[in-house]
Amino acid sequence: MSIPKFKECIEACNICAVYCDNCAASCLQEPNIEHMAECIRLDIQCAQICRLAVSFMAQNSEYAQDVCQLCADICQKCGDECDQHDAEHCQECAQACHLCASLCASMVA
Known part of the structure; x- marks a missing residue:
């Protein structure tokens, strides 16, 4: 595999991580944080795995x-x-x- 093959997936992962960080921070400002707990948890995990995937693809x-x-x-x-x-x-x-899910799945296929 070569990095150019990963280019589109890397970009999608980076963008996704930024949106997840923003979503988690914004959810913490919502009036009913308990209602947003699962969203925040998944946002954090998604941002982390996206950044890890970028690192592995770059390597x-x-x-x-x-x-x-x-x-x-x-x-x-x-x-x-x-x-x-x-x-x-x-x-x-x-x-x-x-x-990001779609592009990562396509890249793996």
Whole structure:
């Protein structure tokens, strides 16, 4: 595998991580934080796995596909959770997560 092959996936992972960070921080400002707990938890985990996937792809690691598969799974779950909330930051995060999940899954296939 070569880094150019990963370019689109790396960009999607970086964007997703930023949206997840923003979503988690914004959810903490919501009036009912308890209602947003799962969203915040998944945002944090999704941002972390996206950054790990970027690192493995940049290193052209033999484990990049394994990490990207896990990234696709977590991004999908995070996107599904965010999609359940009406807040604009959640909806934007859901879009970024679902795109990242799709690109990571395609890269692994």
